[in-house]
Amino acid sequence: MNKLLSLIKNNKAISWVLGFQLFRLILLPFMGLMPQDAYYYLYGQNLSLSYFDHPGMIGYILRLFTDIFGQSIFVIKFADFAVTTLTILSFYKLASYFLSKEKLQRAFILLASTLFISILSFNSTPDVPLLLFWTLSLICLYKAIFENKSGFWILGGIAMGLAFNSKYTALLLQIGLIAFLIFSNKYRKLLISPWLWLSIIISIAVMFPVWWWNYQNEFASFAFQSSERTSSISEFKISPNYFFGAIGHQMFLLVPVLFLIFITFTFKYIKRAITQFKIPKAKTLFLLAFFIPTFVGFFSLTPIYWVKLNWMMPSYITGIIIAGIFINKKLLKAQVIISIIFHFLVGLQVVFYLVPIKSDDTWIGWKELAAETEKLQQKYPNTFIFSDDNYKTSACLNFFMNDKVYAQNILGLPSLHFDYLGDDLTALNSKNAIFIDSDKRFKNRDKNGSQHNELSNYFDNITEIEPVIIKLNNKEVRKFWIYYCTNYQSKK
Numbered sequence: 001m002n003k004l005l006s007l008i009k010n011n012k013a014i015s016w017v018l019g020f021q022l023f024r025l026i027l028l029p030f031m032g033l034m035p036q037d038a039y040y041y042l043y044g045q046n047l048s049l050s051y052f053d054h055p056g057m058i059g060y061i062l063r064l065f066t067d068i069f070g071q072s073i074f075v076i077k078f079a080d081f082a083v084t085t086l087t088i089l090s091f092y093k094l095a096s097y098f099l100s101k102e103k104l105q106r107a108f109i110l111l112a113s114t115l116f117i118s119i120l121s122f123n124s125t126p127d128v129p130l131l132l133f134w135t136l137s138l139i140c141l142y143k144a145i146f147e148n149k150s151g152f153w154i155l156g157g158i159a160m161g162l163a164f165n166s167k168y169t170a171l172l173l174q175i176g177l178i179a180f181l182i183f184s185n186k187y188r189k190l191l192i193s194p195w196l197w198l199s200i201i202i203s204i205a206v207m208f209p210v211w212w213w214n215y216q217n218e219f220a221s222f223a224f225q226s227s228e229r230t231s232s233i234s235e236f237k238i239s240p241n242y243f244f245g246a247i248g249h250q251m252f253l254l255v256p257v258l259f260l261i262f263i264t265f266t267f268k269y270i271k272r273a274i275t276q277f278k279i280p281k282a283k284t285l286f287l288l289a290f291f292i293p294t295f296v297g298f299f300s301l302t303p304i305y306w307v308k309l310n311w312m313m314p315s316y317i318t319g320i321i322i323a324g325i326f327i328n329k330k331l332l333k334a335q336v337i338i339s340i341i342f343h344f345l346v347g348l349q350v351v352f353y354l355v356p357i358k359s360d361d362t363w364i365g366w367k368e369l370a371a372e373t374e375k376l377q378q379k380y381p382n383t384f385i386f387s388d389d390n391y392k393t394s395a396c397l398n399f400f401m402n403d404k405v406y407a408q409n410i411l412g413l414p415s416l417h418f419d420y421l422g423d424d425l426t427a428l429n430s431k432n433a434i435f436i437d438s439d440k441r442f443k444n445r446d447k448n449g450s451q452h453n454e455l456s457n458y459f460d461n462i463t464e465i466e467p468v469i470i471k472l473n474n475k476e477v478r479k480f481w482i483y484y485c486t487n488y489q490s491k492k
Contacts, residue, residue, distance in 0.1 A: 013105030016336065017112040021085065023343060024121045028077045030351050032363030035392035037076045037124040038399040041066070043417070050165075050213035052221055052417040057129040057166035071399075076124060083128050084120040088112060090135040095321045097142050098283055106332050107324025113339035114320075116253040116313055118346065126167040127310050133163035134314045137173050138290060145187055146283070150195050157199035161206020168225060169314060172294050174200060180289035186282050217420065238303050246302040249309035254316065255342060257335040261323045266296060287318040295319060353472055360392045360438050365470035365478040369393075369436075370400035372468045376434055377403070380484055384428055386410040387436045393480075394418065397436075411454050412491050425490040433459070435483040436468075442479040445469060452483065459485035 043051055043059025044066070050056055065079035066072075088111060095107045111117060120128050140156030143149045163170035181191050190196050214221050251259045269288060272278045279285060294315035298307050327335070348354055353364060377383055386406035387393035397405040409415035410425065410433070435455060437448070447464050455462045463484045470478035 011105070013108045016109045017088065020112040020117075020339075020343070021088070023347070024081060024118055027347055027350055028081060028122070029074055031073070031077050031122050033073045033076070033366050033396060033399060034123050034363050035360060035366075035396055037062075037073070038366070038395035039391045039417075040124045040126075041076060042395050042398055046417075046421055048213060048420070049209035050221060052217075052420055053224060054126045054167060054221075055165045055210045057133075057162070058124055058126050061129060062124060077122060080124050080128050081121045083132055084117060087120070087132040087135055088117065090132065090139065091317060091320075094135055094139050094142070094317070095324065097139075097146070098287065098321050099324050103324045106327055107321055109332060110258055110320050110323055110327065110335060111316075113336055114254055114258065114316070115339075115342055115346070116310075116316060118343065119253070119310075120313075125310065127313050128166075130163055130166040130170060131313060131317065133159050133166055134170065134173065135317050137163055137170075138317065141177060142286070144195065144199070145190065145286070153195040153199040154202060157202030158206055160199070160203035164203070164207045165210055169294070169311065172297075172314065173290070174203065175293055176290040179293065180286050183279055183289075184282055184285055185279075220420075240303075242304065242306050243302045246299065246307050246309075250312065252342070253309060253313075255335055255339045257327075257331055257338060258320070258323055261326055261331070262295065262319055265322055265326055266292070270296075284322070287322050290318045291315045291322065353477065356442075356477060358440055358442075360389055360440060362478075364472060366396035367400055368470045369468060369478075369480060370397050372470075373397060373434070373436065374401065376468075376482065380432065380434060383432045383434050383484075384488075385434050385436065387438075388413070389438060391416050391418065393436055393438060410488070410490075411458055428488050429490055431488050433485045433488055435462075435485055437481040437483070439467070439479040439481055442477075445476075445479070448481040455483065455485055458488055458491070460487040461485070 040058045041062045043056055044061075044063030047060075047063065048056060051059065061079055061083060062076060065075050065082075069075045069078070091111055092104070092108055095104050099107055120131065137156055137159035140152045140159050143152035144156055160170065160173045163173060177196075178191075181187055181196070210221075247259075250262075254262065269280060269284075270292075272280075280288060292315075295312050298311045301307055350363075357364070373385060377385070384406060385397060385401075385403065386408070387397070388408040388411060391407060394405050394407040404423075406423070406425075406428075407415040407418040409418050409423070410428075435452070437452070439448070445467065447467060449464070452462065465482050465484055467482055468480040469476050470480075
């Protein structure tokens with residue numbers, strides 16, 4: 001213990017990283033349930049080889065933690081925190097292969113200071129396990145390529161497969177690997193190595209559960225992910241809001257100093273390659289191979305497509321290692337100061353909820369809504385509950401309530417993985433229901449006044465009752481419209 005304390009005292013990087021992690025850990029109990037937490041918890045409670053909109057790794061992790069430690073919001077958050085901590089430690093190991101001791105410490109601080117690490121520590125998404133297995137994949141591939149340790153090709157294949165079983169973005173690992181070997185004069189010969197192709201075959205074998213689930217379900221997940229993206233891109237509508245929105249997101253996730261360093265070295269390496277036909281040295285090329293396709297690839301779409309803030313996250317792993325080469329003490333200090341300010345403001349928002357969030361993507365009000373919904377069921381007995389916002393309200397209520405809560409599949413609408421839970425909706429025929437609809441903009445306590453015409457196709461009568469108002473610290477913060485619907489008739 002004394003040696004550990006001495007190491008922490010004498011290593012400023014470790015001290016800073018522990019400081020950021022301690023802040024995140026202290027903040028965990030104040031975090032309420034996010035809709036994503038509830039939805040992927042639902043994954044884990046309905047075990048399957050894969051799921052409609054994503055592979056199931058995050059669901060399996062939440063199932064493991066809640067089976068061991070019990071179902072609670074804190075356990076859900078702690079699962080994210082624990083996996084992300086493993087990602088931070090794996091990053092340190094990976095970065096040590098490329099950086100001197102001083103630059104390694106700077107990269108370590110850079111990673112820990114980012115907001116994206118905080119988001120991964122607080123919110124259950126497929127990116128949580130993706131970044132862990134992405135980093136482990138790069139460690140194994142480094143060992144296989146640069147240290148010529150053949151066994152790591154096998155481990156790398158396993159890690160790449162597990163990354164894919166976390167999120168489809170992981171296909172960029174194989175793309176980055178092949179791209180690196182094509183452009184590397186020294187290691188191009190590995191393209192004909194049986195170890196390379198064995199690694200890729202193993203990764204595909206590990207992906208088998210996802211492929212098999214898709215085969216059994218008419219490739220529904222692959223079709224959903226590909227059609228949703230390509231249909232939006234095909235509209236080809238140039239929008240400055242997309243571009244500047246992406247910049248704002250990235251500056252927030254990375255903190256502005258680190259983001260600008262990303263832009264600077266990306267421009268530098270691309271310009272050198274185009275104008276001088278110079279390819280970086282092997283180790284730098286390796287890092288760029290797992291940075292450029294993801295970061296530049298997605299960023300190039302931003303003028304015509306709303307790129308989600310988490311899509312570029314895998315590129316941050318090697319991008320931050322490269323940034324560790326360029327950043328000086330002055331810029332690192334600026335990064336840490338800005339990061340502390342950002343985290344302080346985030347902490348205030350989490351604890352005191354200073355700024356209302358005009359969205360269902362919030363940690364506020366779900367538990368209270370569940371309690372009010374149970375009261376409504378007592379007032380209107382023998383009713384089932386459903387909502388119509390893809391998954392958010394339904395998933396959150398399912399987490400807190402004993403009775404099953406349904407999604408918009410009740411109305412014959414596509415409902416993500418709710419469509420694959422095996423529910424026999426005809427068993428609900430002739431029953432009454434309570435329909436819950438969130439008022440995202442919440443301006444007053446009035447009823448909605450809308451009768452939701454789509455409800456009349458499935459129910460005989462629809463009556464709007466008094467909305468549910470959620471309070472926090474004696475302040476009204478959320479509102480849900482409530483409808484009592486009689487005599488449900490499924491169209492299936």
